[in-house]
Amino acid sequence: MDIIQILQYSFIQKAFIAGSFVAITCSSLGLFLVLRKMSLIGDGLSHVSFGAIALGLFFGVYPMYVAVPVVVLASILILKISEKARVYGDAAIGIVSAVGIAGGVILASLSKGFNVDLFSYLFGNILAISMSEVVLSIILSAVVLLVISFFYWDLFSATFDEEYAKTTGIKTNFINTLLTALTAITVVLSVKVVGIMLVSALLILPAVSALQISKKFKTALLLGGVFSLVSVISGIIISFVLDLPPGATIVMLNAIFFALVFTYKKLHKR
Amino acid sequence: MSSIVEIKNLSVSYGATCALEKISCQIEKGDFVGLVGPNGGGKTTLAKTILGLIPSHSGNILLFGENLKGFTDYSKIGYLPQKHTGINPLFPATVAEVVILGLLSAKKWPKKINQNDWYNVDGLCESLGIVNLKNKLIFELSGGQQQKVMLARALASEPELLILDEPSTALDPASREVFFTRLKELNSQKQTTIILITHDTGYIGQYANKLLYIDRKMVFFGKITDFCPSGEMESCFEKSDQHIIWHQHK
Secondary structure (H helix, E strand, O other), X not given: OOHHHHHHOHHHHHHHHHHHHHHHHHHHHHHHHHHOOOOHHHHHHHHHHHHHHHHHHHOOXXXXXXXXXXXXXXXXXXXXXXXXXXXXXXXXXXXXXXXXXXXXXXXXXXXXXXXXHHHHHHHOOHHHOOHHHHHHHHHHHHHHHHHHHHOHHHHHHHHHOHHHHHHOOOOHHHHHHHXXXXXXXXXXXXXXXXXXXXXHHHXXXXXXXXXXXXXXXXXXXXXXXXXHHHHHHHHHHHHHHHOOOHHHHHHHHHHHHHHHHHHHHHHHHO | OOEEEEEEEEXXXXXXXXXXXXXXXXXXXXXXXXXXXXXOOOHHHHHHHHOOOOOOOEEEEEEOOEEHXXXXXXXXXXXXXXXHHHOOOOOOOEHHHHHHHHHHHHOOOOOOOOHHHHHHHHHHHHHOOOHHHOOOEHHHOOHHHHHHHHHHHHXXXXXXXXXXXXXXXXXXXXXXXXXXXXXXXXXHHOOOEEEEEOOOHHHHHHXXXXXXXXXXXXXXXXXXXXXXXXXXXXXXXXHHHXXXXXXXXX
């Protein structure tokens, strides 16, 4: 089967479109998260999305419609817990993500009927993405990317030196809230692509690969996007041809990119 | 003369520990204030409280006649922090990008950097002798070079008030002279108000016109000409330090 034939399948076309948008959104946001040492917030919020999806299935509502607001609220809760309760950020992530998982498990146990649906979200399947999910991915990705572009210099300054950013009038608390809320939206979008278990890889790996070899922030942003896009597109094709799970294939390709750029950097230094 | 910074009965605490107690002073336009005191005396705390980075426990700060809580014109203030520990070491930021961050205070949302801004950054880097570094990554530079970049960042918005927290510690002697000459030029030609925290009493005597000595409480605030070496001041300054300040100023 050649590439032209593969591209003629409508489910592949949908996977390409949604995957491309999610890939670029994840890599752009991931760069700020990695540099702010907030990488694991993606992991924590993906666990919350497990509970939120279970909530949607429990009440018979389309899970993504429930997951977006619930995960956004959870992201704000993480910030508030670390600010108000004098708890470190990683501990706050741990608290909220554990509650998310526990809530999901309890709802799954109570319903006794949607376990198969719920567990399909754990590893995702971009090849089974619906048209409404493609539209949702495009809209939400566009929102996230537009917000990043409007707040580019605020994010840049607050990420480089938060204390100095405050002295230039940048509302760093607002920027932190904005960043976590955007991460929440992106995590929900990525669940269909790579699944709850692997979402954080899509946020972290392209960014850390790009940072290995970039001499400028904008280059890192661009390279991260390229790594992410190439791994999602080739991951979809490889998983279809070799009958592999697409989410895991995409993550493994991202990991291969990281290994390659890391090796290149080491050899180049010598 | 108009007041640039007016501090009234300011107290700051870290939990149960009192860091500053009832500080009051008035800094006028064109003042060059040497802010001195022992380690842990509250110099950096005072600077950060003026900048709104640390909340006050009681008292009031007016910046350019406006209450600190309602103050929004941050482009009037330039700040050079004590240590660059806040800088993210993995962040691939070039010198030019770091300097341009100082311009953000003058921008309205959505903040956009135009060609003219980059041109201005070039000029500023040129005047501080770091134009050859502008495309280098900030974490590739030496401590002294980073310090010059941070000074350029503080000067980018052409501020009316400069707060410098131990700015010369990483600089070699030649760079120190260039650095202080530049400060004096800004102070005398553009009437830039300067608050300089330093342990280098020689430079205070040479360049500052006012002295603010704090050791949690205010010990001395006034013109350097009013500061005379005396037995009373020996609890604050070593005898030799008093004479350095006095003689350098003369």
